[in-house]
Amino acid sequence: MQPVKGREQTTQTADRYQIGEVMNQLRTLIVDDSSVMRKIVERSLRQAGLDLVEVHEAGNGAEALTVLGQHQVDLIFSDINMPVMDGLEFVRQVQSTKASTAPVVMITTEGSESNVMQALSLGAKGYIRKPFTADQVKEHILPIVER
Amino acid sequence: MTTTESSKTPLIVDQASWKALLELSAQEVFEMMLGCRIAPLADARTPGTTDFTAMVGLAGKLCGVLSVRCSTRAALLVTAKMLAVPIEEVEDGCWDALGELANMIAGNFKAKLSEVGSHCLLSVPTVITGADYQTHSLTNGAVVETTIEFETLPMWITLELHN
Numbered sequence: 001m002q003p004v005k006g007r008e009q010t011t012q013t014a015d016r017y018q019i020g021e022v023m024n025q026l027r028t029l030i031v032d033d034s035s036v037m038r039k040i041v042e043r044s045l046r047q048a049g050l051d052l053v054e055v056h057e058a059g060n061g062a063e064a065l066t067v068l069g070q071h072q073v074d075l076i077f078s079d080i081n082m083p084v085m086d087g088l089e090f091v092r093q094v095q096s097t098k099a100s101t102a103p104v105v106m107i108t109t110e111g112s113e114s115n116v117m118q119a120l121s122l123g124a125k126g127y128i129r130k131p132f133t134a135d136q137v138k139e140h141i142l143p144i145v146e147r
Numbered sequence: 148m149t150t151t152e153s154s155k156t157p158l159i160v161d162q163a164s165w166k167a168l169l170e171l172s173a174q175e176v177f178e179m180m181l182g183c184r185i186a187p188l189a190d191a192r193t194p195g196t197t198d199f200t201a202m203v204g205l206a207g208k209l210c211g212v213l214s215v216r217c218s219t220r221a222a223l224l225v226t227a228k229m230l231a232v233p234i235e236e237v238e239d240g241c242w243d244a245l246g247e248l249a250n251m252i253a254g255n256f257k258a259k260l261s262e263v264g265s266h267c268l269l270s271v272p273t274v275i276t277g278a279d280y281q282t283h284s285l286t287n288g289a290v291v292e293t294t295i296e297f298e299t300l301p302m303w304i305t306l307e308l309h310n
């Protein structure tokens with residue numbers, strides 16, 4: 001499960017969010033067992049002003065590791081609660097196998113402090129709790145992708 | 148609202164405040180993720196069966212099942228709103244959208260319970276489609292239920308808890 005989408009949507013909000021100050025033409029991987037949520041995350045990232053040139057998708061951590069073996073990405077977003085391999089184990093394996101050096105941001109309903117601390121201790125660079133707005137995504141993501 | 152201080156302390160559910168928290172949790176999810184407002188329906192009857200039932204299990208200090216039930220029309224509208232597409236363009240994915248909706252409401256609800264919620268885990272959602280079925284929960288504790296109005300359509304949100 002790894003469709004690559006072109007830049008079918010231009011970043012109309014780029015100027016508003018001063019996209020010139022952040023990384024352009026981002027290659028992203030979105031990991032979530034819900035295809036609807038993957039689309040919502042992608043839309044929110046574009047609304048937040050990110051210039052996504054490639055969007056790869058995976059339904060769980062194991063699929064995501066396969067994608068990372070085939071494609072280089074700049075930014076990874078991952079759910080925690082997923083079948084087969086959950087998001088925490090995925091982050092652990094990305095770090096231990098050096099599957100990618102891209103920052104991993106968790107986007108999940110599991111928002112307790114212990115979950116956040118565990119994800120960050122495993123190497124995640126950010127944490128967004130569902131439900132979220134595009135503004136919240138921007139607030140959490142832009143510091144990570146700023147050059 | 149009363150929260151437990153240890154796992155051995157029985158969970159005491161204040162029906163009124165928990166129902167208000169459940170409604171607030173749902174309202175926030177609908178506003179942030181679907182871009183629309185919902186309101187509690189005061190005198191709506193609980194249906195025997197609905198076309199869609201999405202369930203999320205809770206385990207830990209808060210143990211039970213949260214379910215979201217609705218008609219096919221409501222499920223289509225939820226999906227269309229989540230994907231930001233016209234309802235005519237929704238081909239499939241209603242079960243997926245309903246599962247995520249239940250997951251976010253459950254997660255948002257437990258996040259509001261501080262001590263109890265921080266020691267509670269959610270399952271991956273399960274969604275039943277079709278009208279000819281009955282669900283039988285093995286929970287034996289409190290039931291917190293609310294009916295909301297979404298785009299003039301009723302949706303039922305139920306939290307069934309173990310003692």
